[in-house]
Structures are given as C-alpha cells and as structure tokens.
Amino acid sequence: MDGAKRGAGRATTIVDIARAAGVSKSTVSLVLKESPLVKPATRERIMRAIDQLGYVYNRSAASLRTARSSFVGMVISDLMNPFFTELAVGIEDGLHNMGFVPILANTNEDVGRQTKVLQSLREHGVAGIIMSPARGTDVWSLAETLPRSLPMVLTMRRVDGSTLPYIGPDNRTGSREAVTHLINLGHRSIAFFGGYGTMTTQRERISGYRDALIAAGLPLRDELIFESMPTRAGGAESLAAALASPLKPTAAFCYNDIVAMGATRALGLRGIRVGIDFAVIGFDDIVEAEHNAPPLTTVNADTRIMGTRAARSLLGLIDGADPESMSYTGTTRLVVRESCGGHRRETFKETA
C-alpha cells in the first residue's frame, strides 16, 4: 500500500564504496562525517569512489543507528489561511537552515485528524514537533497522545493548562495599541469582531481591547463584542450584527485580518465608506492586508519571523534546554493604513 524500492537495482551502499576504495566501511563512514582521523590520501580515494558510484547517503539507516532524527513535525491548523501559510514558510525556512526537514500536516482545525497525525509523526520518529493546535485541543488529549519526552512547542495558539513552550505575538499589547489608536481618532463606541471565547488568542486580544477602553475611561460593554468564525464570512456576519446594534459602533477592532477584510467588504457593499463612515483595524498584517480595498490598518506580528523563532525554540528543546526558557513573545507594531481613517505615521513598540 505504501512505498517503493529505494533505487532501481540495489542502491549503492557504504560497503560498495568501501570495496571500490579498498578500505573498510568504517573508514568510509568516517570520511562521510568528515572525521580528521582519516589520512588525506585515503580520503581522496574514497571521495572519488563516492562520485563514480553515485553513492547517496542513507540518512534513515544512520538515524536508526544513532537514534537521532532530522525530521520535525510541522502541524498547521489551517494552511489555507494566509496567516498560517506565512507561519509555515517561516518554520520551514528556520528548520531548513538548521539541517532539519519538516513533515507537513494540515489538520484543518480537526482535533481528530490532529490526534492521528501526532501518532503518525511519532511512528516516523520525528525529533520534535511544532504545532499550531486545532481549535478545541485540550491538555488531556495532548498528554494522552504524546509522551513527555517528545520535544514540542506550540505556536500562535496556547492550550489552556499546558506548560509547553509557546511562541506567539504579544496579543494583548498589540490589541491595546490598536484600540487606543481608534480612541485617539475620536471613536467612543468601538466593537470587537470575530473569533470565539474558546480560543485563547481571542481572549488575549479582547483583554487588550478592554485595557484600552479602561485606560480611556470608556465603559466595557459585552454587547459590543460580536463573535463569529475567524474568516471573511465571519467578519461580514459580525458587521451585520453590529450595524443592527443599538450601541451604534463607529469602529471595529477585529480578531484578525481576514475578519477585518470580510467586514470591510460588507461595509463597501452597503455603501458605507470604510475609514470615513466606519473605521476598522485588523490583526496579523498578512501580505494581503496592504492590498485590501481600502488598505487595512492592522497589527503587524512578524509572522514569518515568529515561525523561525519557533523552529529555534524547538531546537533548543531538542538540545536539552529548559522548556521554561524556550517561550517567546513577539513584539507587535501598529501599521496605520487607510481602513481606520486617521493617516498617521506608524507607531512602534517594544515588548517587555
């Protein structure tokens, strides 16, 4: 059902080249790992044989022997979401540079599939796993499918109660700054669009939203929070609900960019001018944000970099570093474009 012969007829191995070079396979192995122990002359002879016979190193055999794997599982919750694509590109790049190769799994937000995938990854002997957990992942199921000994880091989404290292942006601060910007622009009734309270990320972003309101002495009203799927359709839905609301919000801070894009488009369809009649801000700064109509004001989270940071943390874990020290919270930056109305210069901030 699965598989193919390595080469056509018997791939050439270390002993073939040993024979050709007139040495033992131990010596060949030594030159493969560039050991200084072997005399230059023999080294040359062996290298030549390798070229001539077209030898290709069998990393799996080596892994079996050393119990060291160069595979890393990269489990992405929704690869179709441009945000996660950017994350995946960052991870792939980081892993590649460190000599690891990623086995990709797209769980599509399905916890069942995630469980299967995690098991498969173990069977394939990955050295570790980087995962953006599917919605609904809980500590118990994680603990059940994974031994404590398998290095793993979580990205972009936390799992309540988990002590695994987490790599993600400073959601709370980023959100606070975005909402503060809206307040400074004169908005008093500001809605929050998208996501559900079951997502840790949404809760963090709402905390930031509240921080800003409180700091400005504005009331906190749960009726201004319009939950929906974190998609374009969700954004359109939240927008419709908000327009029907008695609180008459004049601006919305969105769970993420695609929600904001959905809202922005729904606004346009109703002839409401984005950035003039209604302000919207997103989160993530995916590449499309800048090409939205109108260009989206959003919180840049340096997603790609975050991906390579996640790769680095996993490597740290694999090398035995203390898990506590492998978490990383990325700095965030408000990128002001047109969807919020006020054309100000970018604001920078540093994280604690």
Place this chain on the structure above:
Amino acid sequence: MDGAKRGAGRATTIVDIARAAGVSKSTVSLVLKESPLVKPATRERIMRAIDQLGYVYNRSAASLRTARSSFVGMVISDLMNPFFTELAVGIEDGLHNMGFVPILANTNEDVGRQTKVLQSLREHGVAGIIMSPARGTDVWSLAETLPRSLPMVLTMRRVDGSTLPYIGPDNRTGSREAVTHLINLGHRSIAFFGGYGTMTTQRERISGYRDALIAAGLPLRDELIFESMPTRAGGAESLAAALASPLKPTAAFCYNDIVAMGATRALGLRGIRVGIDFAVIGFDDIVEAEHNAPPLTTVNADTRIMGTRAARSLLGLIDGADPESMSYTGTTRLVVRESCGGHRRETFKETA
C-alpha cells in the same frame, strides 16, 4: 547538530513486547501487520502488552528493512503565493489519505536551493517527489540531480524537454475561453499582462489568448503583451505600461489572479472603473479572487483537486504504472464576476 533521542530511556521495541507476551518477535511483527496467521488468543495477549508498554511502531526501522518508504517530497516553488498554497493543501490531503507523509520544501523560486533540497530528499529516502519546479529549472539540472529510478511528477509548470508526468490545468483552452468572453463583450484591443516567456505556463496561456483573437479575426500584436513578474506589483506595472501604449487596450487578460489583482488595484488608484472603463480577467480562481474589489472574473482551475491528482499520479508511478499514462490535464471553467463588466452566467467546458 541534528537530532534527539527517540524516547527518554530506551523506547520500548518489538522484543520488549515479545518478552512481555511470551512469544517471539516474529509473532509480534505478524500481529502488527494484521496477519491472519496468528491465533486470536496470542493476538489478544500481544495487543494487551502493546497497550500496557505504550509501544510505538518504528516505521523507519521497517522502511530500512523493506526498502519501502512512506515519505514523499513535496517541493513547492513559492508557498507564499496563495495559488501554490491551495495546491500544497490538495497534495497534502491526497498523500495523507494514501498513507504517505509529505516532507515539505519551499524553494522560493531558487534553483540552487531546489537542487540542494532534491539531494536532501534523496538522502531521506523518499518514495517519490511531487514538484512545482522553480523558474529556470531545466532538464539537465534535473537529470543530473535525480536518478531515473526516483518517481517524480511535475505540477503546474512543465520543464522543457522533460518526459516526466505533468499534472496541470488546460491553460490554453482556459485562456481561449476567457479572451473569447472579452471579445464577446465588445473588446477589440485586448492586452495580456504578466509572466515571462521563459515560463511554459505563460506561453501556454498566451497561445490560448492568440487562439481567441485569431478565431475572431482580430490582429495579433506583440505590443499588447506586457510582461512582468507574476505578482501584484507586476500587474500594476503591466497596467501602467498598457495605459501608456498607443494601442489603447480596453481590457486585459492576466497571467494569473494576483497579477489581475495588482492591475485591478492600480486601475482603482487612477480612478479608472474596473469592469466599466476597463475589463480584467485573471487565471486560477484563488479564494481571494472572489473577495477582490471588484470580484475577479477568472479561470477556475480547481487547484486543490489538481493537488490530489498529482498525489495520485505519483502513487501510480511508485506502483510501477507507465509514466506516459500518469499525466493529467485538468478541466477549466470561466467564472464570470464583476471585473470584466459583463455579468453573464458561468460557462462550462470539458477537456479533450
């Protein structure tokens, strides 16, 4: 530099569970592959031991022995492009369903990196490779890095002179239909935007463009072809050049959707109404196309399905099917939205 111990202290193996169940490891191996040879009672005993000891199958060891791998290389030329993301999702899904796992490599259109990646994939013993070749890939470099015996299929982009199976959409027919639609709408000076003649895909799409013009008795003018990078920026650039052209095109058929989106936005920035003053059509029908402002008329190529077809073809190759029969040309469908002006019903077509 790379790697970690499999488990913490000596992972449990087939012999551990053999000992626990009081049988030989051969018997354990038999139950693992669900052989009917072993008596239900012993089977039960063994299963229980597996559960209790928390045994996890070591697929790599099995691969070494059987010379059968469940890894497949998935080499993507530009994962940041939503089009290729959709393709990757389709491939991942197809592979997953067939019991294979994809090793992801994003070459970022870099032929040098592609060569390295291909070599690494060989060392990791993949059963085959699915690749969307980086721009500039030629048969020679391919032949040099890969033995004929390694199953491989090309997707979305051909490599001149290569006889490897190719899975992609019917570019020529899809393009012809799109341009015919423009002609039916009354356009007489129709430009082609984006891509370069060095890309086989662009050449195929231009052939379709020409087919339509010829069929309508319209002149073929090279000055109406505005090449540029296949990106949003490229689209904007082609648009600028077109507007400055003495041929005054009133419509453009674009190399792909992101080129069309770039053109569309550049048009908007100049106050030229898309779909009214100037018509544009894209190619691919990425998910964003429908959310563009205005929604993009484009050629749907069923990218995801194409990805799973590619997976299926590779599997065929691995199972020894005739390469000639493993190519697949996907059917194409014009999706009329607003960017082209004429709001007609969708047109369907079947491929030869």
Place this chain on the structure above:
DNA sequence: CTGAAAGCGCTTACAG
C-alpha cells in the same frame, strides 16, 4: 590511521 564486530528495530523466508 584503519579494520572487525556488534547492534539500531524491524521483516522475511524457512523450518517445525
């Protein structure tokens, strides 16, 4: 500086 030997965790004939 190089070789002989054992072993990583499986599978696969081959006996019984």
Place this chain on the structure above:
DNA sequence: CTGAAAGCGCTTACAG
C-alpha cells in the same frame, strides 16, 4: 500457528 536466523545500511567503541 510460531520461532530462529539473517539482513536492511549505517555508527561506534575497541583493538591494533
């Protein structure tokens, strides 16, 4: 129906 033996392609002490 089950066990003993050999072997997949490497690496790693251990001698010499």
